Amino acid sequence: MVNRVEIRTLAGSEEYPEWLRAVSTGFFRGPAVTDEEAQVRALGTDLARVQGAFDGGRCVATFRTMPQAMTVPGGATQDACAVTAVTVSPTHRRRGLLTGMMANALSAAKERGDAIASLIAAEYPIYGRYGFGPAAWTTEWEVLTSRTGLDRRYAGPADLGDGGRVELVDAAEFRKLLPAVHERFRTGPQRQGAVDRDEKWWRLATGDLRFPDDGYTPAFHAVYRDADGQPQGGVSYTSDDVWQAKQPEQTVTVRDLFATTAAGEAALWRFVLAMDWVQRVRTGLRAPDDVLPLLLPDPRAARTVAHADWLWIRPLDVPRMLTARSYPVEGSLVLQVRDKDGYAAGCFKLEADGPRGGARCAATTEDPELSLDVSELGALFLGDESPMRLAALSRLTEHREGAAQRAEVLFRTARRPWCPDVF
Numbered sequence: 001m002v003n004r005v006e007i008r009t010l011a012g013s014e015e016y017p018e019w020l021r022a023v024s025t026g027f028f029r030g031p032a033v034t035d036e037e038a039q040v041r042a043l044g045t046d047l048a049r050v051q052g053a054f055d056g057g058r059c060v061a062t063f064r065t066m067p068q069a070m071t072v073p074g075g076a077t078q079d080a081c082a083v084t085a086v087t088v089s090p091t092h093r094r095r096g097l098l099t100g101m102m103a104n105a106l107s108a109a110k111e112r113g114d115a116i117a118s119l120i121a122a123e124y125p126i127y128g129r130y131g132f133g134p135a136a137w138t139t140e141w142e143v144l145t146s147r148t149g150l151d152r153r154y155a156g157p158a159d160l161g162d163g164g165r166v167e168l169v170d171a172a173e174f175r176k177l178l179p180a181v182h183e184r185f186r187t188g189p190q191r192q193g194a195v196d197r198d199e200k201w202w203r204l205a206t207g208d209l210r211f212p213d214d215g216y217t218p219a220f221h222a223v224y225r226d227a228d229g230q231p232q233g234g235v236s237y238t239s240d241d242v243w244q245a246k247q248p249e250q251t252v253t254v255r256d257l258f259a260t261t262a263a264g265e266a267a268l269w270r271f272v273l274a275m276d277w278v279q280r281v282r283t284g285l286r287a288p289d290d291v292l293p294l295l296l297p298d299p300r301a302a303r304t305v306a307h308a309d310w311l312w313i314r315p316l317d318v319p320r321m322l323t324a325r326s327y328p329v330e331g332s333l334v335l336q337v338r339d340k341d342g343y344a345a346g347c348f349k350l351e352a353d354g355p356r357g358g359a360r361c362a363a364t365t366e367d368p369e370l371s372l373d374v375s376e377l378g379a380l381f382l383g384d385e386s387p388m389r390l391a392a393l394s395r396l397t398e399h400r401e402g403a404a405q406r407a408e409v410l411f412r413t414a415r416r417p418w419c420p421d422v423f
């Protein structure tokens with residue numbers, strides 16, 4: 001039971017610094033927030049979508065949503081309600097504050113017409129109860145450069161025969177060139193799970209927006225240009241500048257690396273792997289099927305240092321979400337979706353026309369062929385989870401023989417989904 005505590009949208013911008021202090025406390029960032037930090041964080045924040053729980057004058061829980069464009073299989077964009085800044089102070093935990101704020105946010109999202117909600121989960125056990133399922137996973141590797149088997153005489157993309165080149169640029173140039181490249185990258189047909197980046201994202205990533213003690217280390221930036229001179233990708237990275245016993249033992253950490261072409265992606269990886277002084281490359285959080293390990297003659301040189309669920313999706317409007325994505329084959333399926341909160345519950349018939357056609361989906365009175373919980377549909381949506389695996393776990397029930405196999409062929413994608421960003 002919640003005593004004396006009121007959950008509500010912020011009354012105005014004067015409450016924002018106190019709300020931010022609560023976020024900072026909940027995330028262990030620090031017990032206080034400076035005016036400069038509050039100003040930077042307020043940029044682009046729609047206060048109408050910021051909830052707090054107040055105990056007297058003190059904010060004890062926080063929750064924010066924001067509009068997001070998420071790429072779905074085939075390259076189309078789906079409007080999502082992105083959930084972020086979820087905290088409950090340790091003094092007020094396990095009294096239903098998160099549950100109350102989530103209920104408000106999901107009902108507002110449903111009313112607005114968002115087809116899905118999305119979030120990056122701090123811990124696995126939190127969000128399944130609210131109908132979210134893990135839709136994209138992530139992997140981080142550490143590469144021992146001496147073990148890769150790559151030719152140490154590598155001198156640049158010309159050695160790969162693609163006619164492109166990699167150029168070091170300053171932060172301002174990177175910020176000017178890369179947003180358009182990223183927009184082309186993230187709407188690629190195999191880039192499901194990627195989300196849009198606004199101007200604030202790029203300014204923060206390139207050090208143009210800062211506040212005191214933000215812990216930002218300036219990065220190095222490089223752009224990949226194709227044979228026609230067009231920017232097709234970029235990388236941002238830092239180095240720890242470590243030397244031991246007069247030997248360079250540096251670890252380079254990749255903050256961001258993407259390209260619109262396979263040649264660009266390979267050239268950027270070769271660039272970071274071929275730097276003198278560098279013993280290790282930390283890749284940052286990548287798609288679990290990133291090309292990196294297989295670019296190496298010895299893929300074992302890339303050791304997995306993290307592998308976990310990353311992007312979670314909560315279906316809100318089944319017909320809209322299922323018609324937004326493409327399907328690799330023609331086929332149909334009748335799905336019964338259970339949703340204790342009601343938003344996405346019902347029986348729906350999906351009819352897909354194959355890779356170049358569209359898809360139709362609507363409520364139906366036909367008998368279901370498969371039934372599953374809404375969170376499992378979230379996990380299937382971007383093509384990562386296997387319906388056959390869920391059936392083996394009894395988390396998906398087959399009412400017609402072969403229906404799980406049909407779902408497997410319809411839903412799964414050639415490349416795994418990936419959300420490169422934290423939000």
Ligand SMILES: CC(=O)SCCNC(=O)CCNC(=O)[C@H](O)C(C)(C)COP(=O)(O)OP(=O)(O)OC[C@H]1O[C@@H](n2cnc3c(N)ncnc32)[C@H](O)[C@@H]1OP(=O)(O)O
Nearest residue numbers: 083084085086087088093094095096097098099119122125
């Ligand atoms: C999208 C993001 O922002 S992710 C970041 C999430 N934030 C954090 O992890 C910061 C640290 N943790 C917290 O602030 C809080 O513990 C929260 C926000 C995770 C949970 O807030 P609470 O108000 O305590 O949750 P609430 O009381 O509504 O709990 C609802 C249910 O979820 C369960 N639950 C909540 N958090 C957790 C958890 N971390 N692990 C396991 N179960 C959890 C509760 O036990 C409860 O279960 P029940 O319904 O069976 O009784």
